Structure formats: structure tokens, C-alpha cells
Amino acid sequence: xxxxxxRVNAVSAFSLSxxxxxxxxxxxxxxxxxxxxxxxxxxxxxxxxNVPEYAVSREKNDxxxxxxxxxxxxxxxxxxxxxxxxxxxxxxxxTQNNKVNQVVLxxxxxxxxxxxxxxxxxxHLKYYFWDDGNGLLGHKNVSLSLSWNIIPIAGTLPLxxxxxxxxxxxxxxxxxxxxxx
Amino acid sequence: MDTVMGFSVHMDFEGQKLAERLFQxxxxxxxxxxxxxxxxxxxxxxxxxxxxxxxxxxxxxxLPPWPIYRRYPLKWxxxxxxxxxxxxxxxxxxxxxxxxx
Numbered sequence: 001x002x003x004x005x006x007r008v009n010a011v012s013a014f015s016l017s018x019x020x021x022x023x024x025x026x027x028x029x030x031x032x033x034x035x036x037x038x039x040x041x042x043x044x045x046x047x048x049x050n051v052p053e054y055a056v057s058r059e060k061n062d063x064x065x066x067x068x069x070x071x072x073x074x075x076x077x078x079x080x081x082x083x084x085x086x087x088x089x090x091x092x093x094x095t096q097n098n099k100v101n102q103v104v105l106x107x108x109x110x111x112x113x114x115x116x117x118x119x120x121x122x123x124h125l126k127y128y129f130w131d132d133g134n135g136l137l138g139h140k141n142v143s144l145s146l147s148w149n150i151i152p153i154a155g156t157l158p159l160x161x162x163x164x165x166x167x168x169x170x171x172x173x174x175x176x177x178x179x180x181x
Numbered sequence: 182m183d184t185v186m187g188f189s190v191h192m193d194f195e196g197q198k199l200a201e202r203l204f205q206x207x208x209x210x211x212x213x214x215x216x217x218x219x220x221x222x223x224x225x226x227x228x229x230x231x232x233x234x235x236x237x238x239x240x241x242x243x244l245p246p247w248p249i250y251r252r253y254p255l256k257w258x259x260x261x262x263x264x265x266x267x268x269x270x271x272x273x274x275x276x277x278x279x280x281x282x
Binding site: 001002003004005007008010011012014015018019021022023025026029078079080081153 | 212239
């Protein structure tokens with residue numbers, strides 16, 4: 001403390017320790033928050049094809065396609081420890097091959113300060129809805145739901161799901177050709 | 182040793198104690214106020230900026246050797262004739278002072 005540089009060192013180190021404590025306080029103030037929110041999803045234009053998925057093999061697998069509408073107000077998820085949201089739409093269903101299938105069909109990043117009300121109409125899927133066999137044909141109980149990661153400024157990476165899902169029914173016949181979605 | 186660009190930056194012991202106490206109070210006070218303000222407006226960047234302002238103020242108050250930190254100069258013993266003994270008490274005093282933080 002008797003020289004200029006040792007005082008620079010002392011003030012800087014103490015300020016950084018204080019910043020660490022404040023950051024931990026920010027994390028602690030949001031640690032127990034409820035990050036759930038209601039989501040309404042509906043789907044239409046449901047098409048099912050049976051085509052080869054060459055990335056895996058030459059066998060023909062089920063490929064679903066659809067359009068969806070989704071509405072949700074995610075503004076309550078943004079607090080002072082939220083840097084961004086990662087939203088993803090998951091189709092979950094059970095087949096004879098697997099007890100649980102989860103396929104991510106669409107995702108979106110909402111950064112802090114961007115519009116936080118999701119309102120989609122007739123939205124395309126972003127990723128292919130492949131089954132690993134023929135499990136989608138005539139499936140009556142495919143559940144579409146929205147989940148999200150809260151990317152924080154400091155602390156843990158919570159994983160939450162929106163309340164509300166849509167039950168999807170696939171046709172019991174394949175659509176032939178390049179038609180219609 | 183205790184100069185920066187030709188200026189003496191020495192503080193006496195009481196001054197060092199006061200300077201340390203002052204920057205701790207300033208930084209913690211700005212941090213607490215900034216945290217509460219950031220929580221109120223739900224924006225952590227304001228907390229960081231407020232703490233930064235406190236850091237700058239603490240630097241301004243405690244880095245330069247203001248006269249308030251030099252009110253208790255050490256009273257050295259009068260220098261003695263150094264030709265008789267190679268190691269004198271005044272040199273020991275200087276080296277022990279430098280070891281102090």
C-alpha cells in the first residue's frame with residue numbers, strides 16, 4: 001500500500017472480488033425462479049412420406065412434415081440474469097422400436113431486448129421429422145411441445161418446458177410423389 | 182523507489198490504513214447500491230457500470246498520495262557516523278520498512 005502500484009493492485013483486486021460477489025448475488029436472486037409459461041400450438045397440413053434416408057442407410061424411413069401455429073408470451077422469462085432464450089419444438093412419441101422418441105423440429109434464439117412474444121402462423125419445420133423406421137404411420141399420439149433453455153448471465157443453465165402441447169395424428173397412408181407441403 | 186514519473190507517492194502507515202479503509206467503503210457502497218439499482222430495473226449491466234464508477238472514484242481518492250495520507254511521518258533517529266560499523270541501524274530500518282505491505 002505504500003507505493004502507487006501496490007495501491008492499484010489492492011483497489012483492482014478488491015473491486016473484482018466485489019464484482020464476483022455481486023454476480024453471485026444476481027445468480028442467487030434468480031436461482032429459484034419459475035421459468036414456465038403457457039404455449040399454444042396447433043398443427044396443420046400433416047403429410048407422411050416413406051422415403052430413403054441416405055444419410056443413414058438405403059432403407060425407407062418415415063418422414064413427417066407439417067406446418068404449425070404457435071403463440072406464447074415469453075416476456076416473463078426475461079429478468080436481469082437472462083441473456084438469451086433458446087426455444088425448441090419437440091415431437092415426442094412412442095413406437096415399437098423405442099419407448100421414447102424425441103425429435104427437434106424447429107428452434108429459435110431470442111436475445112435479450114428482442115421481441116419476446118412468439119406468434120407464428122403456418123410456420124415450416126426447420127429440421128426433418130425422421131423416424132428411425134416406420135413408426136409414424138398412422139400414429140395417433142405424437143405430442144408437440146415447446147421447451148427452452150434459459151441462457152443466463154451467470155449461473156446454471158435451466159431447462160424448462162412450456163405448459164401446453166398439441167396432439168398430432170399422422171395419416172395411415174403415405175403420400176406419394178413430391179406433392180403438397 | 183516510491184516515485185512515479187518523478188513524483189513522490191509515499192504514504193505513511195496511518196495514511197495506508199486510512200486509504201485501504203476508504204477504498205473498501207467506496208467500492209462496497211457503490212457495489213451494494215448498484216446491485217439494488219440493477220435489481221430494481223432488472224439490468225445487471227447497470228450494476229457493473231455502477232461498480233466501475235465506484236472503482237474509478239476509489240482510484241481517484243486513494244491512489245494519489247493526498248496530504249491527508251501523509252499527516253503522520255515517521256520520526257527517524259538522527260543519523261550516526263557510519264564509518265565505525267558497516268551495518269547501521271538506519272539501514273535496517275529502511276529494509277524492514279520496505280518489506281511492509
